[in-house]
Each structure stands twice: as C-alpha cells, then as structure tokens.
Amino acid sequence: MHAQAMIATHPDVQGATNESLIRCIEACYDCAQACISCADACIGEPMVAELKTCIRLNLDCADVCTAAGAVASRRTASNERVIEMLLDTCAEACRLCGDECGRHAARHEHCRICAETCQACERACRDAARSVRSSKH
Amino acid sequence: MHAQAMIATHPDVQGATNESLIRCIEACYDCAQACISCADACIGEPMVAELKTCIRLNLDCADVCTAAGAVASRRTASNERVIEMLLDTCAEACRLCGDECGRHAARHEHCRICAETCQACERACRDAARSVRSSKH
C-alpha cells in the first residue's frame, strides 16, 4: 500500500507521519479484505450452518475496518474524537471476530488466517488509538 | 426504505422488531447520503477553502453512517458490543458534523439541511444504542 507515501505528502503533515496510525490504516484494509474473503469461504463450506456467527462477525468486522481505514487516512482539519472511538470500536470488532474465527481455525484454514489478521488489526488499532490520545496532550 | 419489512421477516426476529433500531438504520443511510452530498456541494462552492473542516467531517460522518447502517441491519447471531460502540461513535460523528454544518447554515442551504439530517441521525443513534443496552439486561 502507498498509505505512508500518500500521508507523508499531505500539506499539513509534510513528512511528520504518525507511524502507528499508518500501520493501522494498512491493517484495516488488510483485515477488511480478509473478513470479506472469510465470510465468503464460510458461506461456501458444506457446514455453513455451523459458521453463522463467524459469517456475521466477519461481515461486521469488514464494514468497521473499511470505515476505520478511510477515516484514519484523513489529515485535513481534525476529528480526533471520532478517530479514537472508531479505532476502539474496530479493535473490539477485530477481537470478537478473531476469537470466533480462532474457534474454527483447526478445521478451516481461511478461519485460521483470518483470525491472525484480525488479531494483528486489533493490536494496530489499539496502538493507533493510544497514539491519537497521547498526541492530544 | 424497506428496513422494517426486511428485518421483520428475519427468521430470528419474526415480527418482533426493535423500532428504534430500524429508525436508526434509516437515519444512517439518509445521513450518509446527505453528508456525501454536502461534502460535494462544499467542494463546488467558490469559498471552498473556508469549508475544509466541514468537508472532512462530512466525509468521516458518511463513512461511519454507512458502516453503522450495515452493522445495525444484521440480526443473525449477535454482536451487541460492536453495535453499541459503533452507534455511540456514529452519534458523535453526527454531533460534530451537525455542529460544523450548522455554522455554515445561514450561507449554504446544503449545510443547513445536512445539519438537521445529522442531528436527527445523532438522536436516532443514541435512542438505538440505549435500546440495545437495555435489551441486554
């Protein structure tokens, strides 16, 4: 992704990027794609009926990650309160989806990979939320 | 919108819809469209440079509303914690965007209408979040 290069050239940023926020943006897009794929793969499994909770959490997680990746990409003016709350929500969506995918990881490789992607995104969101909070003081 | 009819026919709902959640879904889609339109109209104004904050809050609000409308529409399994946090985030995005649009309401009719739409969506999100919280007890 070009998130680092794009944000570094924003007129108000001029190279002084928040690295944890950029890692979070990349993690959110990665996780959105993985959750869309995992929901789709679950729907294609013969035992789809046992994967209902997983599919639902995947779809919710993808929607929240897509919104978080977009909102965290913006640097014009400021909207820190919304970024913080959205990153906290995204971390929670990733935690719950990662836990549920983890329950199916032994049987479904797509759930195993998606669980890891969710966990990585959860960590990235928590780090970025912390950096946004600390930069306000 | 058909949100009421669609959710009422979900196999786990069977007519017992949460009315405040359905009003919230409709308000989120309405507000997403209004914020996309308002950002676009602001970009088209001769004084666009004075509307930077408004455009940024509009774009963020549209992204959060779109995600909230989708997540609040799902009734399979449950994801109450994420719904609650996302509705709280959406209420905050609407509050801040509505306040900023309100500052330009006297000069720009699109900002005036968008401010009202944001305020209505903020109320709908707070009501729905309250109903989700109370249904957990």
Place this chain on the structure above:
Amino acid sequence: MHAQAMIATHPDVQGATNESLIRCIEACYDCAQACISCADACIGEPMVAELKTCIRLNLDCADVCTAAGAVASRRTASNERVIEMLLDTCAEACRLCGDECGRHAARHEHCRICAETCQACERACRDAARSVRSSKH
C-alpha cells in the same frame, strides 16, 4: 431521504435536478440495505446451504448499490462516463440478484421483498443511465 433537497442546493445545480438520477440514488440506498438484510436473513435460515448463491449475489449487489448511490450523488465537476458504467453495472447486479431472490420468494418473505426492491432499483438505474446518456448530446 433528503437526496432531492441536498442536490437541489448544490451550487452548480441550483434547483435544476435530474429527477431520474435522484430516484436512482434513493433506490440504490434502499436496495443496499435490503440486500444486506436479505443476506443476513438467509444466513439465519435453517436451509442456509441452499441459499449460497442468493447470499453471494446479495452481498455483491449491496456493495455495487452503495458505490452507485455515492457516485450518483456527486455534482461537482463531472464524471459521466463512470456514472453511466456504474449504473449499468448496478442495474445488472440488481437484475441477477432480483432473479435469484425471486426463486426463493415463495418460501422466504425476505427474499420476496428483496426481489421487488432489486427490480425497482434495476429500473431506476436504467432510467438514470438513459438520462445521463441523453444529457450528453
């Protein structure tokens, strides 16, 4: 929705709205919500394994409708070629999803309502695409 009021107040529109485009924007948001709901209701059905194609077409249709509703809402500068192609794509996504939902309409009320919503959105997209094409001449 406030699509009509919002677009009518755009500085380059000033009241001269394209009515078929506005009906299309509203139909796209309505259809996006209905398809998200129908996919979710299908996932909650005991016979979910028979509804795989329906779920997949619902999710695709929701994504295309969401994008079409946003792109068709913008009036600053112009992007007619993309609007036309996206409305044609959306009409096709709605046609295929409406047909598939129609096959399950007798057994699932959510599929029946979603099929009608898709068909209405298909018509609205075709009308709007035609109006965009004719306005170029």
Place this chain on the structure above:
Amino acid sequence: MHAQAMIATHPDVQGATNESLIRCIEACYDCAQACISCADACIGEPMVAELKTCIRLNLDCADVCTAAGAVASRRTASNERVIEMLLDTCAEACRLCGDECGRHAARHEHCRICAETCQACERACRDAARSVRSSKH
C-alpha cells in the same frame, strides 16, 4: 495483504487461484486508500479551488475501487457478469482519476503518487477483466 492466502483456502478454489484477480484485489484496496488520501490532501491545499475535479474523481474512484475489491474477493457461486462490468468500470474510474492527478503531479507529490497508483490499478483491473472473460469460454 492476505488476499492470496485467503482465496487459496476457499473450499471451491483449493489452491487454484486466478493470480491476475488477486493482484487486482490488492490494487483496488491500495488505490481506494490512495484516492481517499489524495482527496483529503487536495482539500488541505491552499489552492483547493483548482483541485475540484481532482477531488471529485478521487472520491468516485475510491468508492468504485472499494466495491470492486470486495466483489472480486468472493468465490462462492459465481457472478462473472457483474465482476466483469465492475472491473471495466473501475479501470475507467482509475484511468480518468489517474489522468487528472497526473495534471497536478508536478505541483503536488500526493497527486503524482496517486496517479501512479491509479494507473497500476487500471492495468490490474483490465488484466483481471480479461482473465474473467477468457475463463468463461
């Protein structure tokens, strides 16, 4: 991104991935993020009024890329006609946005990087659309 690993483990794919489709999915998410960033950076520029067309094309391109990345990620059942049309639309959105960003590349580094990202995504969409078309015969 984990698109390759996720799609390779889909029950209907089982390792036989379409490489050009996977490169396209990654390019779409990359381009969506770059266009959101470029619109935001343009809004933050002192000469924002000269960048209206660029901002509008960026926002449209981001919406189409986000939808294309999602739809192209699904492998359950099939929806080739919609994928093809959406990839063609996305290629066109990227071409027009890349051309416009290219006009501002000498003055704005974010436009230069975004133009390249759009051109790469256009090529990836055209390759993937060709591979979807040829796989139908």
